[in-house]
Amino acid sequence: MSTETEAPTIKTEIPTDGQTAASDELPSKGVASPPVFTARDLTVYYGDFRAVGDVNLDIGEREITAFIGPSGCGKSTILRCFNRMNDLIDIARIEGSLLYHDIDLYDPEVDPVAVRRRIGMVFQKPNPFPKSIYDNVAYGPRIAGVKGSMDDLVEESLIGAGLWAEVKDRLGSSALGLSGGQQQRLCIARAIAVSPDVLLMDEPCSALDPIATGTIEELMKEMKNEYTIVIVTHNMQQAARVSDRTAFFTAEADEATGQRRGKLVEYDETSLIFSNPNDDRTEAYITGRFG
Amino acid sequence: MSNTAKTSATGRPSLGSLQKRRTADVKGQVFLGLLLLAVGLAVAMVLAVLFSVIVDGLDVLGSRLWSFLSNPSSSDPEKAGVVQGIRGSLLIAAIVSVVAFPIGIGAAIYLEEYAEDNTFTRLIEVAVRNLAGVPSIVYGLLGLAVFVQSLRGITGGSSVISGGLTLSLLVLPIVIITASEAIRAVPSSLSDGAYGLGATQWEVIRTQILPAALPGILTGAVLSIARALGEAAPLLVVGAAAFYTTGFQGFLDQFQGAFTALPMNVANFAKLPADNWAGHAAAASVVVLVVVFFINLVAIIARARITKKLGR
Ligand SMILES: Nc1ncnc2c1ncn2[C@@H]1O[C@H](COP(=O)(O)OP(=O)(O)OP(=O)(O)O)[C@@H](O)[C@H]1O
Numbered sequence: 151m152s153t154e155t156e157a158p159t160i161k162t163e164i165p166t167d168g169q170t171a172a173s174d175e176l177p178s179k180g181v182a183s184p185p186v187f188t189a190r191d192l193t194v195y196y197g198d199f200r201a202v203g204d205v206n207l208d209i210g211e212r213e214i215t216a217f218i219g220p221s222g223c224g225k226s227t228i229l230r231c232f233n234r235m236n237d238l239i240d241i242a243r244i245e246g247s248l249l250y251h252d253i254d255l256y257d258p259e260v261d262p263v264a265v266r267r268r269i270g271m272v273f274q275k276p277n278p279f280p281k282s283i284y285d286n287v288a289y290g291p292r293i294a295g296v297k298g299s300m301d302d303l304v305e306e307s308l309i310g311a312g313l314w315a316e317v318k319d320r321l322g323s324s325a326l327g328l329s330g331g332q333q334q335r336l337c338i339a340r341a342i343a344v345s346p347d348v349l350l351m352d353e354p355c356s357a358l359d360p361i362a363t364g365t366i367e368e369l370m371k372e373m374k375n376e377y378t379i380v381i382v383t384h385n386m387q388q389a390a391r392v393s394d395r396t397a398f399f400t401a402e403a404d405e406a407t408g409q410r411r412g413k414l415v416e417y418d419e420t421s422l423i424f425s426n427p428n429d430d431r432t433e434a435y436i437t438g439r440f441g
Numbered sequence: 442m443s444n445t446a447k448t449s450a451t452g453r454p455s456l457g458s459l460q461k462r463r464t465a466d467v468k469g470q471v472f473l474g475l476l477l478l479a480v481g482l483a484v485a486m487v488l489a490v491l492f493s494v495i496v497d498g499l500d501v502l503g504s505r506l507w508s509f510l511s512n513p514s515s516s517d518p519e520k521a522g523v524v525q526g527i528r529g530s531l532l533i534a535a536i537v538s539v540v541a542f543p544i545g546i547g548a549a550i551y552l553e554e555y556a557e558d559n560t561f562t563r564l565i566e567v568a569v570r571n572l573a574g575v576p577s578i579v580y581g582l583l584g585l586a587v588f589v590q591s592l593r594g595i596t597g598g599s600s601v602i603s604g605g606l607t608l609s610l611l612v613l614p615i616v617i618i619t620a621s622e623a624i625r626a627v628p629s630s631l632s633d634g635a636y637g638l639g640a641t642q643w644e645v646i647r648t649q650i651l652p653a654a655l656p657g658i659l660t661g662a663v664l665s666i667a668r669a670l671g672e673a674a675p676l677l678v679v680g681a682a683a684f685y686t687t688g689f690q691g692f693l694d695q696f697q698g699a700f701t702a703l704p705m706n707v708a709n710f711a712k713l714p715a716d717n718w719a720g721h722a723a724a725a726s727v728v729v730l731v732v733v734f735f736i737n738l739v740a741i742i743a744r745a746r747i748t749k750k751l752g753r
Pocket residue numbers: 196201219220221222223224225226227228239412
């Protein structure tokens with residue numbers, strides 16, 4: 151009997167307890183147990199280029215985790231590992247391990263399509279499909295095989311993304327006619343319509359004005375009750391405002407090759423990172439003397 | 442130097458530095474003039490061709506339009522018509538649509554979405570690009586060897602099937618190239634969005650990439666049909682008839698029997714002594730132009746409807 155085809159199950163095996171070697175000295179300390187993601191020595195290569203290496207961190211359940219750091223340090227790269235979007239880049243390759251609730255995400259038995267149904271993603275640039283608002287939200291459930299009317303689901307998702315009031319009278323019109331901030335919330339609605347477990351957001355507010363940004367930040371705080379959220383941001387205040395934990399990455403030139411390689415410098419509760427960072431580089435970055 | 446000169450002592454830009462330049466931008470104007478000349482020449486040439494065929498063909502088209510369109514070929518200039526050519530050309534267009542479009546678009550999807558980016562794939566791409574430049578007569582020779590001779594049992598020899606398949610080969614590279622380009626132009630943000638929601642590769646292609654690429658693919662398809670409808674040389678090699686009497690043709694003979702096409706009609710009329718057959722070639726050309734124009738029109742309408750449906 152094969153259950154591999156069942157959409158919601160990522161893998162047939164029942165998670166075995168105790169597989170997560172909870173090495174206490176790793177920068178995952180204090181994450182409410184059990185973690186949603188556990189990265190151990192996670193390293194990503196693009197061809198021969200080692201873009202970011204030896205990342206060790208745990209992502210807490212129903213927490214907002216922020217990734218910050220200068221451009222090119224590998225924040226997006228690590229984020230894309232979490233739902234195997236890196237598989238779509240031919241030359242990308244990973245080493246180390248990444249567990250999702252005790253399941254090895256990169257196990258050959260794991261189906262990346264099933265992973266992405268559980269772990270949704272919101273991109274930097276709002277990317278609504280050239281379809282109606284309704285069809286955008288219904289897209290995920292439809293490809294997941296949900297049949298029949300999706301009015302309720304569409305409404306719920308749009309309410310969840312704080313967009314319902316603005317679009318309820320024009321669900322049939324093109325999503326491309328929405329403003330940038332509305333489009334981004336539509337993308338959030340689209341992502342939560344498949345009831346994911348985790349939402350990955352790569353600079354979701356970078357194309358938005360402060361008001362739209364505020365709306366989305368409020369939304370994230372509400373969504374925290376249901377979802378685990380990982381957000382990449384270049385906005386220090388945003389990380390400080392919304393996140394529970396912050397990971398600071400940086401890129402340093404490798405002595406041998408001279409290539410700039412990303413690494414995780416510090417990972418801790420957001421309040422500690424911003425009030426009392428351990429590492430000088432973190433302090434320099436968050437106070438704006440770096441990057 | 443002019444910048445510093447026009448900036449006042451305070452370091453603020455003076456009005457002078459922002460003022461429109463008084464001296465004419467000679468080089469810019471000359472360049473613009475050349476561009477206009479090029480556009481004008483191109484339009485003039487097209488108009489001249491159109492004008493001359495219409496004027497030359499007016500004699501025939503004006504005096505007996507219907508009989509010209511509905512009569513078969515004949516040795517009598519008063520009776521000769523192009524219905525066989527129209528029939529052949531439409532059948533060829535149908536064969537090209539059925540054969541070259543699915544294969545070409547399929548190949549493009551494979552090359553763009555599935556094939557690994559390696560030396561072999563790139564070699565294929567280069568080969569396809571080069572095939573698009575191979576003279577059409579060479580395709581005619583290929584068609585003669587393969588469809589007329591080797592596959593005679595299926596095609597019936599020098600038939601519209603052989604002609605259509607030969608022209609399908611001829612336009613295949615064009616279909617592949619235009620479809621590839623249309624697929625490549627679909628922004629990756631669309632496919633990323635769909636993948637991010639758990640779509641499989643096939644779902645992404647079917648629901649995002651193909652709909653978004655369809656207008657471009659259609660444009661390429663129309664170009665190919667127009668190209669196929671205008672070719673005479675490969676058909677000549679494959680053995681399109683100058684004259685044939687239709688008599689009674691059985692169903693299979695429609696496809697496997699003698700055939701001709703509009704460009705063949707044009708060429709044949711043009712070879713005949715000019716005193717009796719002056720306007721016939723031009724009149725047949727007008728028919729080709731009208732057919733191509735209508736196919737274009739259909740494609741433009743289809744394209745507009747798709748684009749509107751996509752909300753762009
Ligand atoms: N598809 C790719 N192919 C090759 N190299 C890549 C690719 N994507 C990213 N890289 C490289 O990997 C490194 C990390 O990139 P990444 O996009 O993860 O950085 P980032 O921290 O998200 O930067 P930013 O803040 O500018 O978004 C960079 O050096 C980048 O050039």
